Amino acid sequence: MQGTAPRTRIQEKNTSAILEAALEVFSQAGFRGATLDQIAKAAGLSKPNLLYYFPSKEAIHVALLSELLDSWLDPLRALDPQGDPIDEIVGYVLRKLDMARDLPRESRLFANEIIQGAPRIHDYITGPLKRLVDEKADLIRDWQAEGRIAPVDPHHLIFSIWATTQHYADFDVQVRGILAPGQDARFPEAARFLEHMYRRALAPG
Amino acid sequence: MQGTAPRTRIQEKNTSAILEAALEVFSQAGFRGATLDQIAKAAGLSKPNLLYYFPSKEAIHVALLSELLDSWLDPLRALDPQGDPIDEIVGYVLRKLDMARDLPRESRLFANEIIQGAPRIHDYITGPLKRLVDEKADLIRDWQAEGRIAPVDPHHLIFSIWATTQHYADFDVQVRGILAPGQDARFPEAARFLEHMYRRALAPG
DNA sequence: AAAAAGTTTGACCATTTGGTCAGGATGACG
DNA sequence: CGTCATCCTGACCAAATGGTCAAACTTTTT
Numbered sequence: 001m002q003g004t005a006p007r008t009r010i011q012e013k014n015t016s017a018i019l020e021a022a023l024e025v026f027s028q029a030g031f032r033g034a035t036l037d038q039i040a041k042a043a044g045l046s047k048p049n050l051l052y053y054f055p056s057k058e059a060i061h062v063a064l065l066s067e068l069l070d071s072w073l074d075p076l077r078a079l080d081p082q083g084d085p086i087d088e089i090v091g092y093v094l095r096k097l098d099m100a101r102d103l104p105r106e107s108r109l110f111a112n113e114i115i116q117g118a119p120r121i122h123d124y125i126t127g128p129l130k131r132l133v134d135e136k137a138d139l140i141r142d143w144q145a146e147g148r149i150a151p152v153d154p155h156h157l158i159f160s161i162w163a164t165t166q167h168y169a170d171f172d173v174q175v176r177g178i179l180a181p182g183q184d185a186r187f188p189e190a191a192r193f194l195e196h197m198y199r200r201a202l203a204p205g
Numbered sequence: 206m207q208g209t210a211p212r213t214r215i216q217e218k219n220t221s222a223i224l225e226a227a228l229e230v231f232s233q234a235g236f237r238g239a240t241l242d243q244i245a246k247a248a249g250l251s252k253p254n255l256l257y258y259f260p261s262k263e264a265i266h267v268a269l270l271s272e273l274l275d276s277w278l279d280p281l282r283a284l285d286p287q288g289d290p291i292d293e294i295v296g297y298v299l300r301k302l303d304m305a306r307d308l309p310r311e312s313r314l315f316a317n318e319i320i321q322g323a324p325r326i327h328d329y330i331t332g333p334l335k336r337l338v339d340e341k342a343d344l345i346r347d348w349q350a351e352g353r354i355a356p357v358d359p360h361h362l363i364f365s366i367w368a369t370t371q372h373y374a375d376f377d378v379q380v381r382g383i384l385a386p387g388q389d390a391r392f393p394e395a396a397r398f399l400e401h402m403y404r405r406a407l408a409p410g
Numbered sequence: 411a412a413a414a415a416g417t418t419t420g421a422c423c424a425t426t427t428g429g430t431c432a433g434g435a436t437g438a439c440g
Numbered sequence: 441c442g443t444c445a446t447c448c449t450g451a452c453c454a455a456a457t458g459g460t461c462a463a464a465c466t467t468t469t470t
Contacts, residue, residue, distance in 0.1 A: 010437085010447070029321060033237035036428060048430080049448055057428065108320055111375075115313055115320070116234060118378045125382035133383050150405070155384060156398035160369045163376075167368035170316075173323045177330035178338050179360060193361035197406040200355070215417070215467085241458060254418055256459065 015053050017043045019067070022060045027105035030112040031061055062120065065113065068106050069124050075099065076158075079136050085143040086202050089157075093194050096165035101187045107169035133158055149202050157202075164194055220258050222248045224272070227265045232310035235317040236266055236325075267325065270318065273311050274329050280304065281363075284341050290348040291407050294362075298399050301370035306392045312374035338363055354407050362407075369399055 021042035025034045036057055040047045054060045075095040079088050100107055113121055137154035144151045168175060168190055176183045226247035230239045241262055245252045259265045280300040284293050305312055318326055342359035349356045373380060373395055381388045 008438090008446075014447090030235050030238060030317075033235060033321065035426080037426090046449060047428085048450085051429065052447070055429095111316075111320055112235075114376050114379050115316055116238065118382070122378070122382065125379055126385065129379075130383045130385075150401070152401055153394055153398045156395050159372060159376075159380060159395075160398070160402065163368040163372035164365045167364060171319050171364075171368075173327070174319050174330055174334075175364060177323070177327065178335045180331065180335075189358055190361050190364075193358045193365070196355070196357055197365065197402070200408070201402040201405045203405070213416075213467090219417090240456080242456090251419060252458085253420085253460080257417070260459095262458065 011053070014043075014045065014049075018045065018050060018053055018060065019064055022064055023105050023109065026061060026064060027108040027112065030116065031057075064109065065121060068109060069121065069128075072106075072110070073128065073132055076132060076136060079139065081139055081142075085140075085149040086199060089140075089149075089161075089202060090195050090198050093161050093165060093198055094191055096161060097168065097187065097191055097194065100165050100167075100169035104169035104172060107166050111166065111170045147204050150204055152201070161198075164197075216258070219248075219250065219254075223250065223255060223258055223265065224269055227269055228310050228314065231266060231269060232313040232317065235321065236262075269314065270326060273314060274326065274333075277311075277315065278334065278337050281337060281341060284344065286344055286347075290345075290354040291404060294345075294354075294366075294407060295400050295403050298366050298370060298403055299396055301366060302373065302392065302396055302399065305370050305372075305374035309374035309377060312371050316371065316375045352409050355409055357406070366403075369402075 018039065021044075022034070022039050024042055025038045028034075029038075034057075036047050036050060039060070040050045043050065050060075054063065075092055078095070079092055083091075113119075114125075118125060133155065136158065140149065140154035140157065143149045144154075168187065175186060179186055223244065226249075227239075227244050229247055230243045233239075234243075239262075241252050241255060244265070245255045248255065255265075259268065280297055283300070284297055288296075318324075319330075323330060338360065341363065345354065345359035345362065348354045349359075373392065380391060384391055
């Protein structure tokens, strides 16, 4: 009945249909641009029925964001202190690029939220996200101290990785519009470009 | 009276007050998230008075976008075929970064529009924007053929420049949240990082 | 100073939108 | 099969929102 764990099959089915529909709508229109009617229609339910499963529009949005944020950090977490520094970072870039390809709606949901001032996830940014980024920045500084990677600012390196990879999800319309028609290969091409760029930029010496 | 050129002082003053207010509101909330009341209040006018100067909310948005798109291409246009390839591209990066610092609302207005599917500027993307990008991609390919710059995909190079620079405007909240506190230096730091990255990535050989 | 042109507003309207509710339908289960 | 809990809906509501309009108020022009 609430945003917590579903208890019955019907709840299971409907809550996930709602979240799926809401992801579609919110990611495309932003929070205020989305309407309960759109979400209900996309989920194949009536509006009052939506509100039987979630107490409000806001609650749906929060549920969606919580689910997302939970897994958003995973690729960065996987940066391995034991691995080869440049391979690790390039691996991170390619993992993020895969996410942009496979989960573009999640990326746009996140982007919408942040562009509009991150009203609902400010604590996440200054809390868990900042902590993890700071930790990985330290790791990168360690690698730099050992001379295994060029001495660039770790935070801005991470920002650039986010920017370049998420760009292919968030600005997809623009990318396709400019690359058209043969844009089917844009992700492999982007991977090749980004791998080249980061290998070159980070090579020590 | 319409979105064309103002005729009187009062028109001059009020239309620019409206556009300034609308930029503030639209860039922060997106088209659907913005309300005429918010814009009117920010402009210091009554809502009916807004609609005396612009026929609709949509018209204000269009006027704003037209104004913006007109100047959006300038930095890329300035890529000089006569200059040193790497200096030219790094110069472009730094110019875009300056724009992200000085005109963040314009950047967010644009980003909001594209994330939400570019309903109002699709023709601009596949038209003038694509043309200019393709032209500059050819220039970059020429430089590559002369061996003066590394052979990376020119389109994806340009995308990465847009992504990394606009990130500092569009995702400002996130950048500040992670860098805090000493985030006042984020633009000079970003400039240093990006210049390093692109010089390294593009050096021939 | 009067007329004309331009500007502003309060009151109003239709539609959209998030949300409620009483009651009916449907399933789970002894 | 009966009953209890879960699920679903049509009708409804209040607030917000984009937009209209007649009338009043200013400014410019003659």
